[in-house]
Amino acid sequence: MKAYLTRRYRFCAAHRLHSEAMSEAENLATYGKCNNPHGHGHNYLLEVTVGGQVDGQTGMVCNLVELDDVVGREILSRYDHENLNTLPDFSGKVTTSEVLAEQIFNILRREFHAAHLERVKLEETSLNSFEYTGGAEMR
Amino acid sequence: MKAYLTRRYRFCAAHRLHSEAMSEAENLATYGKCNNPHGHGHNYLLEVTVGGQVDGQTGMVCNLVELDDVVGREILSRYDHENLNTLPDFSGKVTTSEVLAEQIFNILRREFHAAHLERVKLEETSLNSFEYTGGAEMR
């Protein structure tokens, strides 16, 4: 019996969409007001989905405390109340939610081993969300 | 690296569930109060999911502006603040959300090319939602 659990986390961060590979005019044409020079910000809603066999003794896929520990230490302490553009993680990258979701997925795949990481979903605003599954079909 | 993005849109419309292939009694038995003769309506929440490679330069699956343009022109201007039963799109069809979701999917597959259309999800009320994936397994 394999089950899936999804846990929600929230963090607030500033960013500016700007690609060093493009001219100022191209940046403005591509990102519009998201390219405003002083940046803006979001309340990010992060959903982490993990899957695995349900342990016969505990009745759990994994202990949420372990997931909270890894996400708190590796993700929230790194990005919450920060300006993403000033962080080394995004050096030479554009701080879109696609890139941020991939970054979070890769960190969690490396650091969390109590169950199988299935998907990272990042809601940037109430209108936009982004999912990354590490190459697997979207779930 | 393939990622998925989901964008939410809203529109309001009236409809009446009524099948020309059934008698009045069968219609009433099948659709209950949704068959009321003068119609009723909903605030539809539409979620469009597209997937694709993340562009190395822009950090995006596709530009949301392009998706907004197509959905605005092809879907919202067609269905928002309309009575679905009076539209040619639903001639000879029943205006269930299953049929409406399929219709929206087919229009978007034809008109939107900046990324791969994965799924259309239509929330008719806070209790009911419907998904159409064009024949692929549900995502």
Added chain:
Amino acid sequence: MKAYLTRRYRFCAAHRLHSEAMSEAENLATYGKCNNPHGHGHNYLLEVTVGGQVDGQTGMVCNLVELDDVVGREILSRYDHENLNTLPDFSGKVTTSEVLAEQIFNILRREFHAAHLERVKLEETSLNSFEYTGGAEMR
């Protein structure tokens, strides 16, 4: 000790904003696409707030079952899955949410006596809500 309780109800209805006191051009200028001739519709979220002394024996302002009975019989059965413009309640009136909220308030004030009706709030879409308090300051 006076407390307040708010109960949420939902109903779906069609309507068209159109005033018999105005010309077609004035109607279109005033209501825009809400004036579309075949109507459109909404999932209305209705919040009813009542207040009163907390009963020492039951610990309740009033029994929610009684409120549900009155709202179900007098409001939901009257408006759910209907076209508001075809109902006698709105003869000669415009079916705006302001008018609908006042109508619901007046019906409930007349029919519900187990606690004091404080406010009716009607959410027409996730962006718009309307409140009527029967002349008291908004709460």
Added chain:
Amino acid sequence: MKAYLTRRYRFCAAHRLHSEAMSEAENLATYGKCNNPHGHGHNYLLEVTVGGQVDGQTGMVCNLVELDDVVGREILSRYDHENLNTLPDFSGKVTTSEVLAEQIFNILRREFHAAHLERVKLEETSLNSFEYTGGAEMR
């Protein structure tokens, strides 16, 4: 044309996470405050997803009335306003949401035949949700 529909239901229940296969100290270490002896409770949000061909005549995957009947009779009447730990369904089991989701899935697979049961999703709090698909890949 295959489509999917998801219907939401709500029920309230008490439970205590406690495994008979573990000592008191192990239970406390595993479940933390969820192991508190007198129990606590939740407003569970249940989402049932079914899929199937859209009927050409009715425009529906299945009639929601039939799904409501089965879920009401087999799930809500069994678990709503109950203490899960006192029910025979969970004798010798831990009342985690993983186990509860599997239990609901198995009951519905046995009792509902109007469309194919795809997934049961159970939101325990606004931060945690659990999905069970009966062995299929998560959808």
Added chain:
Amino acid sequence: MKAYLTRRYRFCAAHRLHSEAMSEAENLATYGKCNNPHGHGHNYLLEVTVGGQVDGQTGMVCNLVELDDVVGREILSRYDHENLNTLPDFSGKVTTSEVLAEQIFNILRREFHAAHLERVKLEETSLNSFEYTGGAEMR
């Protein structure tokens, strides 16, 4: 310049509606399935509203950290993951949300002094909420 701030907290608890002042038959007639002997539970959403002058130097009504400290120590640690009926706070009382809201209001009025406590609002389920203002008009 007086402003108001509202902070949301969540806790999970079990309870059973049962009045010692009534017979078993009266309890059942009054509370219905909320009177089920083994109890049930809820995810309570607590909103605390405080008001005051905005400090010219800090730009704040009060520091949310102080409010979080008091609510965490005096409310959440007392009620979260507990069975309300077993707590001394509700000895001889019925654990309705009206009574719980009054209890929380009285504790906070006694313990929190950094701004004026205006209102406690308790959402028991997504359909029901309860407010207590200590005798002031509802806000």
Added chain:
Amino acid sequence: MKAYLTRRYRFCAAHRLHSEAMSEAENLATYGKCNNPHGHGHNYLLEVTVGGQVDGQTGMVCNLVELDDVVGREILSRYDHENLNTLPDFSGKVTTSEVLAEQIFNILRREFHAAHLERVKLEETSLNSFEYTGGAEMR
């Protein structure tokens, strides 16, 4: 017959809580991680409530189009996708939501005349909201 209508708007902005009247150590002690030097950001949810007599001919308190025009031109174009700390509106002020709500209220009171401005409510995150009523009792 006086009624109230509330309209929701959303904007995204960056800010940093920092008071020029305090030392660095005091700023850190007061604002914690909200004082991080590079700033962070939020999805602000703005609710504007206006009240007035319901017009007998139109059935409306005021035309939402007019409110949208003023809020769009005076608020959203000013703050959306901006860094609040770099704007002249907040020169010498701290960009708390209390100060931002007061600023929005004062602009709208000056610019919007089609109904009486009752309240501005600003939700900074899903946990925090702030209200300003221009000196009137909170509504």
